[in-house]
Amino acid sequence: MTSLSDTGEFIAKKYEPKGPVVLDCQINNIYYGNFRAVRDSHVPIEKNKVTGFIGPSGCGKSTVLRSMNRMNDLIESFRFDGSIQYHSNDIYGKKVDPVVVRRYIGMVFQLPNPFSMSIYDNVAFGLRLNGFKGDEEEMVVQALKRAAIWDDVKDKLKNSGLSLSGGQQQRLCIARAIATEPDVLLMDEPCSALDPIATRQVEELMVELKEHYSVALVTHNMQQATRVADVTAFLGVDISQGGRTGYLVEMDDTQKIFEDPQQLLTQQYVRGEFS
């Protein structure tokens, strides 16, 4: 066991994925202006698994996740150094259009954010965007069913998406995200604004979703990671060089991370000694 893991030199032991990898994220550095937000993290996202990201506040979990579909490109000072391989294409390649990337790599946000449209239109939004030719209604219904919200809304598809409760809104957003059949679903603390019952429903949903999709999940809640994630990456904060730079400390099967972590820092974190 080493305590070297909170100094600037530490680089995590490489995680060897056991199945096929859908997003191979090799992050060397992520900068916002001159601020180095994340360094040296290799986090492969495996196919049909839930990959969890845990770590203290400010460790760059969300930054890492938002880099995976180039959402961070919307922030002007953002700079990415590294590569993210998606079907042998680097999504940060010169010719790649971030708009296209986001159609294959969907995202569910921390706060439920349905559009101010009807429930039906919310889910159909992505289909219409892509010029979907086919049975739109069938796709909408299927997405709502997969997101486990069909029974709640089947009688009021014309009502406003904003009229639903927080948990329902979040499941609506998940339905909206999966309606276009993305490959990967990025979920940025999707339960942090939800009550315990809604949280449980969304968690159960995530486990079901991995049948069809690959999920990357940022969570602040360690129990959630143990319940949902197959593989867990623990990110720490490195303050040795002045700023607060996030980096990968350890990545392994969730059970291993929580029961037999190899790094002292991971052990302290999963025991709840700091957060």
Added chain:
Amino acid sequence: MSEITQQLPPVVEFPSLEKDSFDIRAIKNSTLTLMVWGIAIMASIPLFSVIFMLISEGGSRIDIEALTEIPPAGFETGGGFGNAIIGTFVMVGIASLISIPFGIMAALHLAILDPNSKLTTISRFLAKVLTGFPSILAGVFVYAVIVITTGTYSAWAGGVALAVLMLPTVTLAAEEAMRQVPQRMKDAAYGMGCTRTQVIMQVVLPTGLPGILTGVILAVAGAAGESAPLLFTALFSNYYMAELAEPTASLSILIYNFSGMPFDNQIELAWAASLVLVVLVLFFNILARVVGRSKFKE
């Protein structure tokens, strides 16, 4: 003999929870509440007295004749202000056609495309200055630019003058409405693979639409009631308009002209026209409140 001290349970006095009207705070509270009510009623006296006066003075002259006939000359009886109603609608229409597209596009730039640049800060400041722009100067400006160059007073010139006044109102209201669209909704759209154009067309504009419409309608209501900018640009006419490039009547100028005349018939018509104008403006204001309600509320 042993001392037996009998310990009585301590007497607890509960505070009274009833209302004490003579408590100093209660007195202050009721005095201030009364004052606020009184002042609110006082503030609405002018509005209601104006409407009451317009109805009592002008209501009797409102009939089909007044709404459709052209103005009477001198000692004539009867007549109306149909041409002025048409003129007002036409000029406000021209002003809307100019100011609404430009205003909304300017608002898009201010709110979404480039919200923090120097150019934007300056434009926003100038738009705010323009909202307080004396309306007569808009008239003088358009007089110099259009009336002198074309050589005639016209509905065009009147419409452009009104557009100058509407533009900043539309721009600022639309900008505010677009700013109200939450960032997380835009994030959601970007996250689904929208281009910036799609985010604007499919999320920002539809979501901000009620607010944008409210601003537009209030600007229209304001323009309908303007008189100063029309004095130098559209002037007035006693006949129905035949083309856009000739002097054109409007309700506000008709009121101005007729109210100063020494003939009872014209003065009565001025009252009736005032009532029509107020009803028109009121209608637009109510419309603005109705469309301002979002269809998809939380």
